[in-house]
Amino acid sequence: DAGVIQSPRHEVTEMGQEVTLRCKPISGHDYLFWYRQTMMRGLELLIYFNNNVPIDDSGMPEDRFSAKMPNASFSTLKIQPSEPRDSAVYFCASSRQGATGNTIYFGEGSWLTVV
Amino acid sequence: DAKTTQPPSMDCAEGRAANLPCNHSTISGNEYVYWYRQIHSQGPQYIIHGLKNNETNEMASLIITEDRKSSTLILPHATLRDTAVYYCIVRPPYNQGGKLIFGQGTELSVKP
Numbered sequence: 001d002a003g004v005i006q007s008p009r010h011e012v013t014e015m016g017q018e019v020t021l022r023c024k025p026i027s028g029h030d031y032l033f034w035y036r037q038t039m040m041r042g043l044e045l046l047i048y049f050n051n052n053v054p055i056d057d058s059g060m061p062e063d064r065f066s067a068k069m070p071n072a073s074f075s076t077l078k079i080q081p082s083e084p085r086d087s088a089v090y091f092c093a094s095s096r097q098g099a100t101g102n103t104i105y106f107g108e109g110s111w112l113t114v115v
Numbered sequence: 116d117a118k119t120t121q122p123p124s125m126d127c128a129e130g131r132a133a134n135l136p137c138n139h140s141t142i143s144g145n146e147y148v149y150w151y152r153q154i155h156s157q158g159p160q161y162i163i164h165g166l167k168n169n170e171t172n173e174m175a176s177l178i179i180t181e182d183r184k185s186s187t188l189i190l191p192h193a194t195l196r197d198t199a200v201y202y203c204i205v206r207p208p209y210n211q212g213g214k215l216i217f218g219q220g221t222e223l224s225v226k227p
Binding site: 106 | 157158214218219
């Protein structure tokens with residue numbers, strides 16, 4: 001199993017530009033999560049999907065952020081327009097619902113720098 | 116908000132057992148205790164989880180107190196590669212959200 005795959009691994013962009021982060025969850029997983037990590041705020045849950053449907057987006061910081069999951073094998077997190085304070089590591093994670101608790105597997109992250 | 120309390124940092128000698136404590140006094144009966152770790156610049160890595168009983172796998176052991184208000188993660192023979200931030204997380208079942216909410220964790224330093 002290839003694990004959760006994220007792209008790009010690193011991105012440097014200028015303030016005001018659109019940023020799109022991509023995620024391929026583990027095959028067969030029906031939950032997908034987007035997290036953001038900064039030194040100041042630690043790991044924050046932004047949004048999560050179940051069967052491609054957004055369930056909880058209460059962690060999305062503002063309207064500049066949007067996430068989609070058009071199918072079971074692909075999700076995007078978009079920032080438009082980007083700002084320097086969006087600089088962070090963005091993690092995608094996935095899991096499969098089961099009876100006895102479920103492991104969430106994380107990707108290696110997308111390191112975003114907005115200058 | 117995170118529902119757990121962990122010491123911010125701990126040291127451990129290489130080859131010795133590392134015992135990482137976690138308090139979760141407000142845990143509900145159907146919430147699981149999960150442990151993850153994050154090695155610098157990598158994504159969080161699952162270690163172990165439990166509901167009521169003690170658990171053991173190839174990485175670690177999880178000891179949960181009978182009242183479930185605290186737990187201890189045990190790395191039996193710590194190595195330098197175990198240096199990481201360890202997160203203790205209380206997680207509701209999926210029919211109540213199932214979200215993993217991370218706190219600040221414990222930064223474990225394994226020293227030679």
